[in-house]
Amino acid sequence: MTHPGATAFPVCELVTLPVGDVVTVTPPGRAPISVFHTSDGLYAIDDTCTHQDASLADGWVEGCTVECPLHEACFDLRTGVPSGPPAKIAVRTHDVSIVDGTVLVHLEQKDDVR
Ligand code: FES
Numbered sequence: 001m002t003h004p005g006a007t008a009f010p011v012c013e014l015v016t017l018p019v020g021d022v023v024t025v026t027p028p029g030r031a032p033i034s035v036f037h038t039s040d041g042l043y044a045i046d047d048t049c050t051h052q053d054a055s056l057a058d059g060w061v062e063g064c065t066v067e068c069p070l071h072e073a074c075f076d077l078r079t080g081v082p083s084g085p086p087a088k089i090a091v092r093t094h095d096v097s098i099v100d101g102t103v104l105v106h107l108e109q110k111d112d113v114r
Pocket of ligand 1: 049051052054068069070071072073086
């Protein structure tokens with residue numbers, strides 16, 4: 001579901017993002033966002049782990065969970081919530097849609113760079 005007032009940012013064509021793949025984009029003035037194509041669908045989260053400065057796109061995905069490559073905290077791609085330490089803070093999630101074959105992330109005003 002997208003929220004009124006959100007800005008749609010084009011990420012890529014869906015055909016270039018097969019299931020199991022991830023793409024990272026940095027919208028102007030925003031933190032990097034990674035879009036994961038899982039067997040359950042597309043999920044967009046802030047790319048930077050909330051524990052330290054690791055890219056979650058470099059992590060391992062299982063189901064709807066991504067494991068950070070640095071210290072192995074696991075984040076739920078649907079909610080951004082970590083399942084345990086060392087991460088304690090959720091990563092931001094973003095709505096995703098597909099319009100005419102283009103993957104869009106929907107950025108809210110409050111989604112400024114942290
Ligand atoms: S940087 Fe991700 S768990 Fe430490």
